[in-house]
Structures are given as C-alpha cells and as structure tokens.
Amino acid sequence: MSQQNLTRRTLLERDRELRAVDAALTELCGTGAADRAETRGGGVIAFEGPGGVGKTALLGEARRRAAARGCTVLRARGGEHEQGAAFHVVRQLFQPVLAATGEDEHRRILGGWYDIVAPAVGLVVSGNGGAPDPQGVRDGLDWLVTRFTVEHAPVVMILDDVHWADPESLDWLTRFASRTADLPLLLAVGYRPEGLTADVAVIRALAERQGSRPHVLAPLTPSGVGRIVREVLGDHADDAFCRECWAMTGGNPWEITELTAKIRDRRLKPQSENLPALRELVSSAKDSGLNERLTRLGTAAVRLAWAVAVLGIEATPALTADVAGLSDTEAVDVVARLVDARILAPPRPGNGTKPLEYLHPLIATAVYQAIPGALRVAMHGQAATVVLGAGLGSAAAGRHLLEMHPEGDPWVVHHLRAAAREYLRAGAPDAGRRCLARALREPPALEERPAVLYELGCAAQLTEPDVTVNHLRAALEEPALGPDLREAITYRLAQAYGHSGRMEEAAQVVAAEIGRATSARTRLRMQTEQLMWNMFRADEKESPARSRRLARLADHLTGRGMAERYLLGLRAWDALTRGEPVATALHYAEEALGDGLSWTDDDWGFEVPILVALVFLHCDQPGRAEELFNKGIAQCERKGWRGSHLAFGFTLLGYARLRRGALGEAEELAREGMRIADLVGSSTPAHWTAVGTLIGTLICQGRVREAQEFAAAHRGETLPQATLCPDVPAVRGELLLAANLHREARHQLTEVGRYVGAERGLRNPAWCPWQLHLAQTLALTDPPQAVEVADDAVRRARQFGTHSAIGKALHTAATVTQGPERIKLLAEAVSHLMRSPAAYDLAVALVDHGAALRRIGLPQEAGDRLYRGLEGAVRCGADALAARARDELSAAGLRPMQLRVDHTSPLTSQEQAVAERAAEGWPDARISEATGLEEREVARLLSDVYVRSAPTAPVWRSG
Numbered sequence: 029m030s031q032q033n034l035t036r037r038t039l040l041e042r043d044r045e046l047r048a049v050d051a052a053l054t055e056l057c058g059t060g061a062a063d064r065a066e067t068r069g070g071g072v073i074a075f076e077g078p079g080g081v082g083k084t085a086l087l088g089e090a091r092r093r094a095a096a097r098g099c100t101v102l103r104a105r106g107g108e109h110e111q112g113a114a115f116h117v118v119r120q121l122f123q124p125v126l127a128a129t130g131e132d133e134h135r136r137i138l139g140g141w142y143d144i145v146a147p148a149v150g151l152v153v154s155g156n157g158g159a160p161d162p163q164g165v166r167d168g169l170d171w172l173v174t175r176f177t178v179e180h181a182p183v184v185m186i187l188d189d190v191h192w193a194d195p196e197s198l199d200w201l202t203r204f205a206s207r208t209a210d211l212p213l214l215l216a217v218g219y220r221p222e223g224l225t226a227d228v229a230v231i232r233a234l235a236e237r238q239g240s241r242p243h244v245l246a247p248l249t250p251s252g253v254g255r256i257v258r259e260v261l262g263d264h265a266d267d268a269f270c271r272e273c274w275a276m277t278g279g280n281p282w283e284i285t286e287l288t289a290k291i292r293d294r295r296l297k298p299q300s301e302n303l304p305a306l307r308e309l310v311s312s313a314k315d316s317g318l319n320e321r322l323t324r325l326g327t328a329a330v331r332l333a334w335a336v337a338v339l340g341i342e343a344t345p346a347l348t349a350d351v352a353g354l355s356d357t358e359a360v361d362v363v364a365r366l367v368d369a370r371i372l373a374p375p376r377p378g379n380g381t382k383p384l385e386y387l388h389p390l391i392a393t394a395v396y397q398a399i400p401g402a403l404r405v406a407m408h409g410q411a412a413t414v415v416l417g418a419g420l421g422s423a424a425a426g427r428h429l430l431e432m433h434p435e436g437d438p439w440v441v442h443h444l445r446a447a448a449r450e451y452l453r454a455g456a457p458d459a460g461r462r463c464l465a466r467a468l469r470e471p472p473a474l475e476e477r478p479a480v481l482y483e484l485g486c487a488a489q490l491t492e493p494d495v496t497v498n499h500l501r502a503a504l505e506e507p508a509l510g511p512d513l514r515e516a517i518t519y520r521l522a523q524a525y526g527h528s529g530r531m532e533e534a535a536q537v538v539a540a541e542i543g544r545a546t547s548a549r550t551r552l553r554m555q556t557e558q559l560m561w562n563m564f565r566a567d568e569k570e571s572p573a574r575s576r577r578l579a580r581l582a583d584h585l586t587g588r589g590m591a592e593r594y595l596l597g598l599r600a601w602d603a604l605t606r607g608e609p610v611a612t613a614l615h616y617a618e619e620a621l622g623d624g625l626s627w628t629d630d631d632w633g634f635e636v637p638i639l640v641a642l643v644f645l646h647c648d649q650p651g652r653a654e655e656l657f658n659k660g661i662a663q664c665e666r667k668g669w670r671g672s673h674l675a676f677g678f679t680l681l682g683y684a685r686l687r688r689g690a691l692g693e694a695e696e697l698a699r700e701g702m703r704i705a706d707l708v709g710s711s712t713p714a715h716w717t718a719v720g721t722l723i724g725t726l727i728c729q730g731r732v733r734e735a736q737e738f739a740a741a742h743r744g745e746t747l748p749q750a751t752l753c754p755d756v757p758a759v760r761g762e763l764l765l766a767a768n769l770h771r772e773a774r775h776q777l778t779e780v781g782r783y784v785g786a787e788r789g790l791r792n793p794a795w796c797p798w799q800l801h802l803a804q805t806l807a808l809t810d811p812p813q814a815v816e817v818a819d820d821a822v823r824r825a826r827q828f829g830t831h832s833a834i835g836k837a838l839h840t841a842a843t844v845t846q847g848p849e850r851i852k853l854l855a856e857a858v859s860h861l862m863r864s865p866a867a868y869d870l871a872v873a874l875v876d877h878g879a880a881l882r883r884i885g886l887p888q889e890a891g892d893r894l895y896r897g898l899e900g901a902v903r904c905g906a907d908a909l910a911a912r913a914r915d916e917l918s919a920a921g922l923r924p925m926q927l928r929v930d931h932t933s934p935l936t937s938q939e940q941a942v943a944e945r946a947a948e949g950w951p952d953a954r955i956s957e958a959t960g961l962e963e964r965e966v967a968r969l970l971s972d973v974y975v976r977s978a979p980t981a982p983v984w985r986s987g
Contacts, residue, residue: 040252070213077245080282083218094184106192114456117197119150141168144668147454160668165455181212191219202230247279260288265298337396338407343383422446441472461487478506496524529748535561553591571788596620597636607792610829617643627660648830657681675705675714689867689904698722711746720754730908758798774805794833800840807844814844835860871900882920943973
C-alpha cells in the first residue's frame with residue numbers, strides 16, 4: 029500500500045479543514061500574479077485532536093498545497109522524548125536552510141544577531157561569546173524569522189505535535205505567533221488536546237483572536253470507516269463487518285488503517301460471521317499487539333527498534349546500529365523489515381545522515397514504553413557514549429545522561445556540566461539548570477561540588493533568583509571551597525540579592541567575606557562591593573560614616589586596578605549625592621572611567637558604570653552621559669542581554685533626555701525600558717526606575733491625570749528598599765504637587781526629606797530635588813518655612829555649582845517669594861538655566877519670568893521672555909506649558925504666534941563658534957572676549973545650542 033493511498037484515506041471527511049487551509053493560503057498568496065506582488069498578511073491555523081486522528085496527514089497536505097502555490101515551506105515536529113533538548117523544534121525549522129550554505133551566508137542571514145542566535149539554531153560559534161539571556165535569543169529569532177520571511181515570502185511554517193515541543197522553542201513561538209498577521213507568514217500547527225500546556229493554549233487562543241477557532245478533528249463516521257475497509261479488503265466487505273471495525277477503533281483513522289492491514293495480512297474475510305475473529309485481532313493494532321509483531325521479527329529487529337526509540341533525533345542509521353549492537357549490513361536488512369512491518373517509516377534520502385523515524389508517534393511511544401526499565405537506562409548510557417563519539421557534543425548526550433541512574437561517575441558529571449555550558453551559551457538556562465541539578469545528584473567529587481553548586485546558581489539567576497540564593501549559599505558552606513571560587517560565589521550571591529532589591533542582604537554577604545579574604549586584592553574587591561550595596565540601601569543608617577570611609581579610601585587610590593576604579597566611581601557618586609563641588613564629582617568620575625567601563629564584564633557588575641554616567645548627567649554633561657548609556661546598550665545587545673541591564677540602559681537614556689527637555693523621546697525610552705524590565709519581573713529596581721522616569725516625563729508634558737492613573741496602577745507593587753534615580757518617593761511627591769494635592773505632597777516630601785536628607789545627608793538638589801518641591805507645598809500654609817527650605821536648596825545648589833542646579837533652585841526660591849525680589853530671582857534663574865542643558869526647566873523659568881514681568885507692567889520685556897519660553901516649550905513637547913505661554917502672551921496684548929520648530933536645523937556660525945569654545949571648557953567671559961560678543965549674548969547662544977543639540981531621534985539599535 030503506497031504512502032499516497034494512506035494519505036488519501038486518512039484525509040477522508042476532512043473537506044472542511046482542507047477548505048480552511050485553501051482559504052488561509054489564498055489570504056497569504058492571493059489569487060494571481062498581481063496579488064503576489066502585494067505585501068499580504070498571514071496568521072495562525074490550528075488543528076487539534078487525539079493521537080492518530082490525522083493531524084500529521086492534514087498538515088502534510090497543507091505542506092503540499094503550499095508548495096504548489098510557490099510558498100517557502102519550513103517544517104518541524106515536537107518529540108515526546110526530545111522535550112528536554114533545548115531549541116529542538118527551532119533547529120528543525122532552520123537547519124535545512126542553513127545546512128545548504130556556509131558561514132559567510134550564515135552571518136549575512138543572521139546579521140548582528142549571529143553570536144546571539146547561532147547556538148540556538150545549531151551553528152557552532154566561538155566559546156567566548158558569553159551567555160545571552162532567553163529574551164535576547166527570542167528577540168534574535170524574531171529578527172531572523174522576520175528577515176527570512178521578507179526575503180522568501182510567502183512562507184508557511186508547519187509545526188506538528190506542538191504539545192511535545194521543547195519549552196525554549198515553544199516559549200519563542202507563542203510570543204512570536206501574534207506577529208504572523210503582519211507578515212506574509214502562515215503558521216500551521218497540530219497538537220493533542222490532552223497534552224495541552226499553557227503555552228500551547230496561547231496559540232489556540234491566538235487563532236481564535238484572529239477569527240479562526242482551532243479545527244477540532246472528529247473521528248471518522250461509520251461511512252468513512254466503511255470506505256477504508258472496502259478500499260483495502262474489497263467491495264465484498266459487508267456492512268456489519270465495517271460497522272464493527274468502526275466500533276472497535278472509535279473511528280480513529282490510524283487505528284482503522286492498522287486494523288485493516290492486519291486483517292489483510294491474516295487473510296480474514298470481511299464478513300459478519302468473522303466478527304469474533306475480528307475482535308481477537310483488535311488488540312494487535314494496539315500496544316500489546318505491536319510488541320508481539322515486533323518480537324516475531326526477531327531479536328535484531330527488537331534491538332534496533334529500541335535503539336531508534338532511545339536515540340530519537342540522533343537515530344541515524346550508523347548510530348542506531350552502534351547502539352543496537354548490529355553491523356551496518358545487518359542494520360540495513362532489519363530496517364527494511366521494520367518498514368515492511370509498518371513500524372518504521374521509509375528512510376529519507378540523505379546518504380545516511382537523516383534519522384530513522386517511526387511510522388507514527390503512537391508506535392514510538394509504545395516501543396519506548398515496552399523497553400524494560402533497567403535496559404532502557406543502560407541503552408541511554410550507551411546512546412550518550414555513541415553520541416559523544418560521533419562529535420555531536422555534550423548537550424546532545426545530556427538528554428541521555430539525564431535518564432541514567434546516579435552512580436557517582438565523574439565522567440557523567442563532566443559531560444553534564446559541559447552540556448549545561450552549551451545550553452547556557454544557547455540562551456537556554458533552564459535546560460542548563462536541569463543538567464547541573466542532575467550532576468549534583470550524581471554526586472560530584474567533594475572538591476568539585478562547590479563549582480557545580482556555583483554553576484547551578486548562576487544558571488538559575490535569570491529565572492529563579494531565590495533558587496540562585498539557595499545554591500550559592502550552599503556553595504559558600506562547602507568545606508572544599510577555594511579562595512578564587514569563594515570570591516566569585518560571593519559576588520554572584522550579592523548580585524542576586526541586589527537585583528532583587530534586597531540591598532541589605534547583599535551588603536551583609538560581602539561584609540562577611542572581608543574577614544575571610546586571604547589576599548589584599550580580594551579584600552579590596554569585597555570592600556568595594558560592600559560600600560556599593562550599602563550605598564544603594566534606602567534604609568542605610570550609617571551613611572555619613574560610610575561616606576567618610578569611602579573618601580579616605582579614594583584619597584589613596586591610583587585607579588590602576590578595576591577594584592580601585594570602581595571605588596573611585598562610588599566616590600564620584602557619593603560626592604554628587606552629598607552635594608560636594610561639581611569639580612570633585614567630575615574628577616573622580618573621570619578617574620573611574622579611564623579608558624571605559626564595560627556593562628557586560630562577567631567579573632564586574634554594571635552598577636558602577638551606570639553611576640559614573642549618572643554623575644556626568646547631573647554635572648551638566650548630558651552628552652557624555654548619553655554616550656555612555658548608548659555604549660552600554662550596544663554592549664548588552666551584542667551579548668544578547670535583554671534583561672535588567674538593557675532595561676536600565678533604555679530607561680536612564682530616557683531620563684537623560686528628560687533632563688535635557690526632549691520629553692517625547694524620554695517617554696518612548698522609558699516605556700521601552702519598562703517593557704524590558706517587566707519581562708524580568710515587577711518590583712525590581714529596573715522596573716521602578718522606569719516608573720519614576722515615566723511619571724516625571726508625563727508631569728513635564730502636562731499630562732498630570734495620565735501620570736496619576738499610571739502611578740495608581742503601580743501603587744500595589746512593592747517598592748524595593750533601594751536608592752533609585754530618579755527617587756520614586758520624591759517623584760510621587762512631585763506628582764501630588766502637580767495635582768494640587770498640597771497637603772498630601774507636603775507629607776510625602778517631608779518623609780523623603782527625613783530619610784534622604786536628615787538620616788543620610790543626601791541633600792544635593794541636582795540629584796533629588798525634594799527640597800524644591802517641598803518648598804512649593806509650604807508656600808500656601810507656611811510661607812516663611814517655604815522660603816527657608818528654598819534658600820537652603822539654593823545654598824546647596826551653589827555649593828554644588830552646576831548652572832542647572834542653581835537655576836532650578838533659584839526658580840523655586842522665586843515661586844515662594846513676593847515683590848521685587850521675585851523678579852530678581854527669576855532673572856537670575858533664567859541666566860543660569862540659559863547656560864545649562866536643562867531646556868524644559870529654562871522654558872518654565874522663561875514663561876514664569878515673562879508672566880511676572882507682565883504683571884508689573886513691562887510688556888516688552890515680558891514678550892521677549894514669553895516668546896522664548898513658548899519656543900522652548902514647543903521644542904520640548906511640553907504642550908501644557910506652551911498653552912500657558914500663549915495665554916500669557918494674549919494677556920499681554922501680544923500675538924501668540926504659531927511656531928514652526930525645525931529640530932534638525934544646523935547651528936549658525938555664531939552658535940558654532942561659542943559651542944566649540946564652550947566644549948573646550950572656556951568660561952563665558954573668555955568666549956565673549958574672543959568672539960567680540962556681549963557675555964549675555966554668549967549665554968543666550970549657548971542656551972540655544974543646548975536646546976538644539978538635544979537628540980531628537982533615538983540613537984539606540986533595537987532588534
């Protein structure tokens with residue numbers, strides 16, 4: 029009986045499903061050449077039903093029809109015993125495409141994602157590329173499939189037995205599937221409802237959202253079964269016999285096919301008088317009958333069938349023969365007999381490189397389950413040896429090693445650890461964790477156990493931080509722990525605590541190791557880590573003492589080693605937050621930066637590089653800060669790190685744009701940072717940094733109601749006990765003030781002042797402007813206190829010394845002051861802000877200054893300020909401020925012109941001249957002397973340069 033006849037029979041009574049396939053292909057391809065030239069969308073079509081109901085045959089027909097229409101077809105199939113092989117399904121999809129080309133073409137296809145995605149799709153890459161996180165690999169696969177689809181459209185991706193897909197492939201697939209509607213890509217899937225996992229259920233729901241419920245394949249009717257029986261056994265089969273075949277098989281196409289073949293082999297006449305004999309034969313179409321049939325083929329056939337079941341995706345004829353203990357010649361003969369017996373499918377062309385497969389997954393399951401338990405374990409051990417000998421790698425062998433009983437074998441531990449490294453390199457930490465957990469149960473030798481615990485903790489760090497903590501703490505308690513490994517474990521454990529917002533525990537764990545350190549280098553590193561995590565603690569009780577200790581350490585450092593540079597970076601941040609002169613903060617930041625600080629160094633964290641960039645930002649050098657943030661983002665993307673590191677990068681780049689007044693870009697970046705952070709988990713420092721930045725941005729845009737709704741949506745989340753930038757409680761106070769909830773704002777900001785200012789001594793308004801907002805909340809109820817708070821903020825801002833800090837503090841002092849002094853303070857605030865990069869704050873000060881001048885009867889001077897404030901507000905995207913400026917202009921009897929802002933216009937020659945000299949550090953007076961301009965004109969030109977040089981388009985690279 030031909031495979032073609034088998035396919036035709038199993039597609040009986042599937043007209044509805046085939047019409048759905050044709051409709052989906054028509055939607056994808058169109059009906060003519062003109063339609064093919066258009067960009068068309070795809071979607072998802074899903075078929076579900078129990079084993080043997082005909083899903084595979086239906087998907088095979090879909091594949092044939094897609095190819096006939098000129099579609100590019102990719103296909104893969106989940107395997108019951110391959111679910112532990114990470115990216116098994118993904119590799120089936122792409123390896124046939126990649127196998128036909130060389131590395132140059134691979135790099136062209138994968139582009140900048142090569143080092144990240146290549147291991148996941150089965151390509152061999154350098155071992156120095158680092159371990160990407162799963163989100164990075166998913167993003168890279170998205171990019172690969174999108175590019176492939178565009179180049180080879182239309183594309184049909186067929187995935188059979190999705191219920192058995194490996195978790196890594198399924199995780200990517202469920203996230204990507206929603207994009208098929210916007211691509212010329214049709215995703216056709218088949219699965220069993222009894223094996224429906226949460227991820228497969230997502231695909232089912234997605235098909236429903238796209239207007240097509242999953243097609244549930246029904247059993248064949250008695251009429252359909254009768255057609256199959258008569259086609260195989262002859263038209264003389266009577267109705268009673270056919271109906272009994274239907275009743276005994278439940279109308280399952282696969283079972284009726286097997287049963288009719290058995291009837292034919294036994295030469296049983298299909299008549300009603302033979303119904304008792306038919307019932308005796310029914311069991312032979314099921315598990316026990318299959319095993320009997322296999323046994324009758326001989327011992328060699330049994331061994332080879334078992335070997336195919338154990339090897340699965342590695343069951344090439346040569347490896348199968350090796351595991352079965354047969355010669356190549358014997359194996360060829362046995363395979364032929366198993367094909368004739370309808371147990372194995374005919375071998376696929378490929379010069380022996382294609383794996384042998386069972387005719388149906390139901391057969392594979394029955395054969396595997398029939399292998400005696402102890403023998404099955406032994407065969408997996410033999411399979412691991414054979415796979416390693418064939419050069420397929422430890423990850424391929426790891427699937428078999430996981431099935432073996434623990435026996436304290438160092439060889440097993442070695443290859444399980446190697447398999448874990450391969451999985452981690454492919455961005456599959458869960459698969460790596462399974463291998464390491466099994467290695468721990470082997471168990472490893474006493475001196476190797478700490479390293480296995482360490483690797484296990486690192487493997488779980490992205491997905492299960494609590495498990496990471498448990499394993500790393502256990503590793504620290506091991507008696508055979510060497511000093512280098514102890515240092516690495518301590519560092520990772522502190523990271524696990526810190527990135528979960530548990531700063532106190534992070535500081536405690538490194539403090540405990542300082543006394544145990546046997547080298548000065550290790551001791552200095554532990555001191556650095558302790559100082560850093562204590563610095564991040566929002567509840568730090570000894571902040572002044574810690575600052576004094578850090579200052580003493582920094583005074584004796586040369587910056588030659590990484591630990592010293594990190595200490596200098598901490599010293600720079602401490603100087604900033606405490607309001608020491610800006611020159612001091614910049615000095616230490618420059619010393620720490622040196623020739624660059626990496627965000628992705630495996631031995632050092634990204635926290636200090638971020639702090640150094642933030643120092644430059646708050647010291648009125650946003651260009652330097654943005655350069656460092658963009659470099660950090662690029663480093664993370666090159667290594668495939670799409671978690672907290674990248675979330676911080678986008679968010680803080682948005683925060684830098686916020687401080688420069690590029691509000692639209694700030695919002696876009698903060699939202700992207702939040703999206704990435706929420707993939708890692710809510711209530712993390714990365715998440716809350718994005719929350720604070722986005723609320724601050726919405727306030728500046730005048731979208732206060734939206735900011736309130738956004739803040740309310742996050743009110744129930746746990747705020748980590750960590751110092752954040754921006755400080756979220758302070759931002760909440762600012763939001764209450766913007767909403768005119770002065771009493772609530774005063775209470776909130778007073779509390780911020782208590783733990784930030786009074787307890788920790790962090791009073792620099794350039795970093796956390798809680799005093800500026802508190803003064804405004806006090807203005808209505810306690811004006812003298814408001815003036816006192818504002819004056820203290822001005823004093824501290826002058827002590828720090830940046831124009832933006834002084835300008836904003838003076839502006840606040842003006843808002844709580846009355847009379848001529850108010851005008852004077854506003855003028856001075858504008859003067860300072862004109863020499864700063866704070867474009868939005870300048871626009872606010874200009875509008876306030878213009879409004880105050882209008883009220884004292886100076887319309888001409890007011891108009892100048894208001895027009896400039898309006899222009900700045902429009903440039904920044906501060907719609908509410910722009911509306912207020914227009915209202916003030918109207919009140920002054922001036923025409924509020926509709927401005928056209930060109931964000932891309934080049935600098936004028938005068939602006940270029942003053943900008944170049946300012947970039948070299950020239951003061952305004954020297955620039956005035958060199959250019960012949962008035963000093964006031966120099967300040968105005970520099971203000972325009974700051975505004976116009978703020979980036980107006982994202983410069984990051986997004987996958």
